[in-house]
Amino acid sequence: MTLIKSISGIRGTIGGKPGENLTPIDVVRFTAAYAEWLKQRNPGKRCKVAIGRDARISGEMVNSLVVGTLMGCGIDVLNLGLATTPTVEMAVIHEKTDGGIILTASHNPRQWNALKLLNEKGEFLSDHEGQTVLEIAAEEKFNFACIDDLGTADEEYSFVDEHIGHILRLRYIDVKAIEKANFTVAIDCVNSVGGIALPRLLKALGVKNIIELYTEPTGNFPHNPEPLPEHLTEISKIIKKKKADVGFVVDPDVDRLAIVNEDGSMFGEEYTLVACADYVLSQNPGNTVSNLSSTAALRDITAKYGKDYYASAVGEVNVVTMMKEVNAVIGGEGNGGVILPELHYGRDALVGIALFLSHLARSGKKCSELRQLYPNYFISKNKLELKSGVDPNQILESLKIRFASEKLNTTDGLRIDFADGWVHMRKSNTEPIIRIYAEAKSMERAQQLAQMIISEAR
Numbered sequence: 001m002t003l004i005k006s007i008s009g010i011r012g013t014i015g016g017k018p019g020e021n022l023t024p025i026d027v028v029r030f031t032a033a034y035a036e037w038l039k040q041r042n043p044g045k046r047c048k049v050a051i052g053r054d055a056r057i058s059g060e061m062v063n064s065l066v067v068g069t070l071m072g073c074g075i076d077v078l079n080l081g082l083a084t085t086p087t088v089e090m091a092v093i094h095e096k097t098d099g100g101i102i103l104t105a106s107h108n109p110r111q112w113n114a115l116k117l118l119n120e121k122g123e124f125l126s127d128h129e130g131q132t133v134l135e136i137a138a139e140e141k142f143n144f145a146c147i148d149d150l151g152t153a154d155e156e157y158s159f160v161d162e163h164i165g166h167i168l169r170l171r172y173i174d175v176k177a178i179e180k181a182n183f184t185v186a187i188d189c190v191n192s193v194g195g196i197a198l199p200r201l202l203k204a205l206g207v208k209n210i211i212e213l214y215t216e217p218t219g220n221f222p223h224n225p226e227p228l229p230e231h232l233t234e235i236s237k238i239i240k241k242k243k244a245d246v247g248f249v250v251d252p253d254v255d256r257l258a259i260v261n262e263d264g265s266m267f268g269e270e271y272t273l274v275a276c277a278d279y280v281l282s283q284n285p286g287n288t289v290s291n292l293s294s295t296a297a298l299r300d301i302t303a304k305y306g307k308d309y310y311a312s313a314v315g316e317v318n319v320v321t322m323m324k325e326v327n328a329v330i331g332g333e334g335n336g337g338v339i340l341p342e343l344h345y346g347r348d349a350l351v352g353i354a355l356f357l358s359h360l361a362r363s364g365k366k367c368s369e370l371r372q373l374y375p376n377y378f379i380s381k382n383k384l385e386l387k388s389g390v391d392p393n394q395i396l397e398s399l400k401i402r403f404a405s406e407k408l409n410t411t412d413g414l415r416i417d418f419a420d421g422w423v424h425m426r427k428s429n430t431e432p433i434i435r436i437y438a439e440a441k442s443m444e445r446a447q448q449l450a451q452m453i454i455s456e457a458r
Contacts, residue, residue, distance in 0.1 A: 002112075005030075005137075006429070007130025008317070011105050011114030014058045022113055027065045031101070032144070033137035034117055035073035037129070038099050045098070048076040050091045050118075052083030052159075053103035054252045055192040055217035058113045062103050066115065067153055074145030077153040082193050082217055084254035085116070086348035087163045092122035093344055094162065104253035107226035110219065123345050124317045160197050163350065164204050170342060172280055173354045177361035179206030185357075186211040186244040186260070188235045190225045191218045192252035194349070201350050205357060211244055227251055227258035227336060229266045236264040246360065246367045250349045256336040257349035259356065261368040269336040270295040274374055276338050276352055277330045279359035281305045286329030289322045291315070292415050293424045293437045294334030295377050313412035314426060320345045334379075377439050380446040384434045384457055392427035392434050395457050399425065402456055416453075421445060423453050 003012035003021055010030045012022030019026065038047045049070055053059040059082075067077050080091055085102050092100040100118035108114075117125050117133065125133065136142060145151070167173060185207050189195040195215030202210050213235055214222050224231045227249045239247045239260055247260030259267035259275075267275070274297045277288055285305040290298050291314045299309040312322035316333065323331045323341060332339045337347030338355070363370055386392060396414045407417040413426035413434075421440030428435060434457065438450035 005134055007127050007134070008124050008315075009114055009116040009130075011108070011112060013111045014113055022062075024061075024065055027062055027115065028069045029140065030115055030133075030137050031066050031069040032073055032142040033133050033140075034099070034101065034115075035070055035075050036136050036142035037133045038075065039073070042098055046074075046076060047098040048078060048095075050078045050080060050088055050095060050097045050100040051103070052080035052085075052088035052091070052100075053193075054084075054105075055082055055195075055219040056105065056110055056113060056252060057219040059103055059219065062113050062115075066101055066103065071151035071153060072144045073142065073151065074149045075151045077151060079153055079155045080159050081155065081157040082196055083160060084163075084193050084197050084350065086255055086344070086346050086350060087160050087197070089118060089122035089344055089346040089348075090163045090166065091156075091159050092118055092120065094166075095156075102253065106253050107251045107256070109225070110221055121345070123320055126317060126321075160200065164197075164201050166343060167201070167351050167354050168204060170340075170351070170354070172283060172358060173205070174358040174362060175204075175206050178357050181245075181361040182209070183207055183245045183357065183361070184209040184211065184243065186213065186235055186239050186242070186247040187215065188213040188232070188247070188249040189215045190221045190223070190250070190252055191216050192221070192225070192254075193217055194250040194252075194254045197254060197350060198248065198250065198353070201353060205354060207357070211238060211242055213238065221252070225252050227256055227269065232258065232260060232266070236260055236266075240264040246357075248349075248353055254349045255347040257338065257352040257356075258336050259367070261371060262366050263368050265368060267367065267371050270334040270377070270379065271297065271371060271374055272336040272352060272356070273330075273332040273334065273338050274298050274301055275359060275370065276340075276355040277301055278374070279355055279362075280330045280340070281307070284329050287326045289319055289326060289328045289331035291319055291333050292409060292412055293426075295379065295439060296422070297375050297377050300375050311409070311411075311415075316347055318412070375441075377441060378443040378446045379437060379439045380443065380450045382436045382438070382450045382454065383428075384436055384454055386432040386434065388432070390432075392432075395434065396425060396427070399453065399456060418449065421449050423449050425453065425457075
């Protein structure tokens with residue numbers, strides 16, 4: 001029984017009973033609610049929505065339901081087919097649609113799927129907007145169109161090339177330097193849409209030697225699709241064996257980027273954004289943003305250029321909101337998500353690859369040497385399971401009082417900044433747990449900080 005409704009959309013496991021899993025009935029109900037929200041937002045207008053999906057096995061079925069439901073609600077559809085999440089976001093902007101739906105469960109296993117909802121700016125819905133859609137769905141306050149008002153569907157399966165074209169036109173991307181470096185690049189695309197996008201991007205950037213792992217968009221993920229070090233052992237071995245200069249790994253919808261060094265070691269997903277930000281700031285100094293659970297290394301790099309770093313609540317929509325408020329030139333999240341406003345306000349592994357390769361080529365260094373330029377921080381990720389009836393808010397409030405003498409941030413849960421590290425605590429919206437992340441300049445100290453908080457909480 002796995003159906004999770006949130007402000008950003010709906011996700012769940014395929015099959016089972018309506019209301020308990022992600023069934024066709026749930027897909028139709030939620031799509032119709034989104035269509036109704038769009039019509040209320042654009043009274044008297046014939047709306048159009050861009051649709052794209054990752055390669056997971058249920059994608060074709062869910063795509064058919066979503067397209068048909070939107071047409072039934074009188075909404076025109078731009079069907080992008082297999083497309084990365086950032087490609088759909090770009091299509092909303094450049095095709096001037098009134099919204100978008102991305103069919104992807106991101107890094108979740110193959111039995112999952114989801115509908116992620118976009119506004120007319122190609123950005124995820126705000127909290128208020130998402131709540132409105134949830135209310136419409138719960139109360140079924142939607143109407144379907146009569147025969148003369150049904151929507152139409154157009155197909156555009158090559159928008160990824162437009163996406164790549166916009167990346168190549170960015171002032172930061174140095175194709176000549178990348179060509180001259182003659183990199184050998186290994187990629188792992190977990191048999192999803194990255195297998196369509198990454199080879200095209202690399203060839204457009206002048207990379208001639210590409211080692212491809214799992215680039216067939218079959219939806220049969222060969223390993224856990226979340227790009228964490230423990231899931232990247234195969235590409236690590238191949239990089240060493242074939243003497244590649246760098247490896248790139250993406251999740252099924254290509255909004256997260258993990259980098260592997262030439263010696264098979266991990267660059268560190270927290271440092272994807274750090275490296276890209278260093279490169280962008282070297283040419284265009286400005287403010288940066290990441291979330292409260294992301295590494296302090298971005299703060300240090302931003303300070304190097306005399307600019308300000310800001311920490312937002314966790315969640316892409318919160319990062320984007322703060323980026324706009326402080327006019328950040330780059331931002332993102334420590335899970336390998338890079339957001340470059342000059343392209344669009346969304347996490348984008350494709351622009352991350354282009355920025356990183358430009359940086360690596362211009363530096364003249366090996367990938368592992370580039371990593372050593374950045375301050376070393378270590379994050380310990382933990383969770384505290386709560387007994388039935390325990391109020392997580394009360395625990396956080398007690399910890400706030402206990403550590404009142406330290407620097408506190410209550411924007412999203414509770415973050416405590418100590419002299420030699422920080423701890424961020426957030427209650428889960430889906431499980432009876434509190435997530436506890438701690439960072440310091442050694443893993444031992446990060447774990448000590450985390451265990452201190454866990455002991456106090458208990």
